[in-house]
Amino acid sequence: MESKEKCEIHNLALQLMQVPVGYGLPLRDPVLQEARRMLFPHSKMYVRGGCIANSMGSYAEALVCAKCREAEAAWRKDNHRERSMEI
Numbered sequence: 001m002e003s004k005e006k007c008e009i010h011n012l013a014l015q016l017m018q019v020p021v022g023y024g025l026p027l028r029d030p031v032l033q034e035a036r037r038m039l040f041p042h043s044k045m046y047v048r049g050g051c052i053a054n055s056m057g058s059y060a061e062a063l064v065c066a067k068c069r070e071a072e073a074a075w076r077k078d079n080h081r082e083r084s085m086e087i
């Protein structure tokens, strides 16, 4: 299903998808936060449940960009490798 909204990074129509709801998973990594904002703002690997957790169930619909998901997957791979090399 396509929406009229587009990803401003990839110029790709966002798709309405079922996304797992993450409860109690605050995003604390500032590097990841910055990368997400710049590179994959619509990856939506999960959505925040927050205070309406009980009413949302395990999945919620979110607008997702497929290219953003690819970008996040690639970024996580690179990021993980860099961190492993530091140890």
Ligand SMILES: [Zn+2]
Binding pocket: 007, 008, 009, 010, 011, 012, 040, 041, 042, 065, 066, 067, 068, 069
């Ligand atoms: Zn995108």
